Amino acid sequence: MQFFQVNSKTPSCHGIKNLILISCFACTIYFLHPFILVPNSNFLDYSFVSSHDQQFDLSSPITLQNVVFGIASNSKSWSKRKEYVKLWWKPNEMRGCVFLEKNLPNSTTTTNDSIPLPPICISEDISRFPYTNKGGSPSAIRVARVVSETVALNLNHSDVKWFVFGDDDTIFFQENLVKTLSKYDNGLWYYIGSNSESFIQNKFFSFDMAFGGAGFAISYPLAKILARVFDSCIERYPHLYGSDGRIHACLTELGVTLTHEPGFHQMDFLGNAFGLLAAHPIKPLVSLHHMEKIDPIFPNMTRMKSLEHLYHVANFDPQRILQQTVCYDRRFSWTVSVSWGYVVQVFEHNVQLPDAQRVQESYLPWKKNAHGTLYEFNTRKFEADPCKRQLVYFLDEVSLGVDGIKTIYKKKAYENCTITKNSPRKLDEIRVFSHKLELDKKQLVAPRRHCCDILPSTSDKVMEIGIRECKEDELIYMHN
Template sequence: MHTSDIFKHLLISILLLYVIFNSIPNEYSPFNNFNIISPIKFRPSDSPSPPSSSSSSPTTLAHLAFGLVGSAAAWGHRRPYIESWWRPNATRGFLYLDKPPTGPWSEASPPYRVSENLTAFLAETKAAAPVAIRIVHAIMEAVRDADDGNLRWVVMGDDDSIFFVDNILDMVAGYDHRKYYYFGTPSEFVMSNFWFSFVQGFGGAGFVLSYPLAKAMADDMEKCLRRSAHINAADLITMVCAADVGVSLSPHKGFHQIDMHGDISGLLSAHPPVPILSLHHFDHVDPIFPGTNRSESARRLMKAAAAADQSRMMQQTICHHKQNQWSFSVAWGYSAHIYEKIMPRWHLQKPLETFKIWVGQPRPPPQFMFNTRPDPSKDPCEAPHLFFFTHAQKTPAGILTTYSRHAPRGLPPCSSPHSVPANNISEIHVLSPPTKRTQMDRAECCDVVLKDDKAEVTFRECFSKETIVV
């Protein structure tokens, strides 16, 4: 038999076998579990679904939900804090109270919910801190109540948290909401972190969860709370629940827990060049603007300054007036300082320690998670002339903010060579560009012109080889 004949017989045999096996019912086929022709198929749970047009669209405010936790007893005096930043019919979310409020509910406030009754669960688990369990459980409630199919990010906070909504939106828009993220910040006070955790997001400062993480934590909430019933701090339980899902904190310098007391103007006047996202503990610090109460301070900050340009809010910009040997430090929308001495930028970036520690007696340094400058109230070369924001105005050239002198400094002039007293300056006008600042890799530069009793400061982008030195 020739080779060609053998090949023909072999081919005919293969075709006959193919016909025979295809005629056999599928459940009896010997090739049922051995398919070398069909491509590999993933189970639905293993197969990554392609992003839909809606999930890949730009993130908007409609994709965020706020879960705020408070008490009916404190709501009366904390209401102005939330109403200073909440935008009815724009921001969405809920305020979770421990019991129904008394009296009518303001349309300027977030809609409220009464937290779920966890009495039986608390008794069963013998929870060490029932209030902490209620606070963490609110994550699950917020996801449940706000999940309309378009939810991408969940922002959790307290009823005395002040959020900079535009900056939060810009921040999360730079991340993929389909991945697992847990944004927040440790405390400024070293001992708070030592007592609880250096790698947890402190809840009053607010923390942000991407939807996949928030949903995973919500689905595991009851089990996690059972595992964590012995823990007596809500923020630590939250960190534990995120860790159990496999996610760690991504710290962000824009959140501020404000674990301190007294005058925090020294801290706020030295904000780093990152968008500010939150402030907390307004009840525990002095009003941040002189001559106002806490509610008025919150309104001035959010309705006047932040409404004009959140992207620059409180970010510190430093420049010098060489002729008078002055240093200017401007925290946009909050304060401006004049020093009667040329000071390097790295020195002015350290906050003046005008504030006090959160709890306990002063301990050996460090007290805080950053370097500070001691209170220089008696040193005329180190003590600044203080000016605070009063109003903002949009002009064709940009945004003009005004800072008025708080009070006479009450010190003699600085004895530094060639220095000129600054006692005659009554106002500082700051002109910043009309466009939102999107690049934060470098601080802005500024130029100073003196006109009678006014100082005019103009913000601009630094030149490529410019250095902020004299």
């Protein structure tokens, strides 16, 4: 009774208190109702963001130390193909494994060579997995599992941001690989690579699959999940031919699509690779594959010496290697195409820039069938008659001076062709001057081709060219 008596004495105070309590309760319900109704969804999202921010420091630059390589090989091919890996492996800066199906005879260490190589890892047993493709080999399962086994070996390394996979005859250009990956948020799910140059290869396997020989990259969080579910995926795809098909199938089941990077090269053709190398897209050169199927890329050299020659000049300016720059000599109506560090081509006529960028079909098709000569890029005829063909000057030497980098290109073959008054055939040497290319993230995402100028020369047998950034509104064409 006393309680009611007290309230009856202060009715206005009682109403205010109730209003405050009801308001506080309503506010509490409003803010907590998402957690009460769907606690798992929001809690998991919050946890993911928190752990993501802690694990992936996107402000720090990516280095080779943040990349782990998984290289697929076998005991028969490794003794020969390790020479390719020697070209690009940096033992003090890189980590990863070469996966073999068994130990090499009389070898318990990585190698007895003077040049260190990646450590050898022995693949796990794959006999429990079915394989039904009549045209392939069950070893494709072992090679596919290089992905999950590489991830398993590196789960406790907090500084890993990317996993990169390739074959024992895949050669990487390490600085360009890191530069390419630096465009992407390594905390997200990325599957980065390229398909084949051959239309029929893509038609048969997939237009959206990263071909394993070209190499491909998977971001750490995606690789971690892929490794967790990969064996179950293998069980569902016994009919597939290769390793990269199984990886692609499982990533597809995870809802991840390929991010195309044209700097990865499968090289699905035979013979002379000149046409492709001389018209490289304006993206950093990341990898080359199938070099045993390709002629030496420089004349009068062995295959390995020619690759060493390319790597030598690439060390001076990695991001500019193979980058094509086109300029025009108005005096003689010549078109000059510089594929830096590789060749300079001089055409005796006006070749408009879209045509100069087309790949010359200097090679032979990978498959001899009705669609074997169809490719995934714009092509043009490679003139068979050397006297009707453009003049080609191959890289001879490179040097670094106070004014930048100088590359010298020389003719390696002399044809018995008629030389007219204004013919470029009188040229014996071409000198190209440039500064080291240092692309920032914006330039990597939205690249622009560089321009070049024909410089005054002291000799009619020497042409000098300067490469520079194009002016804002500059057009690359033959001026009158």
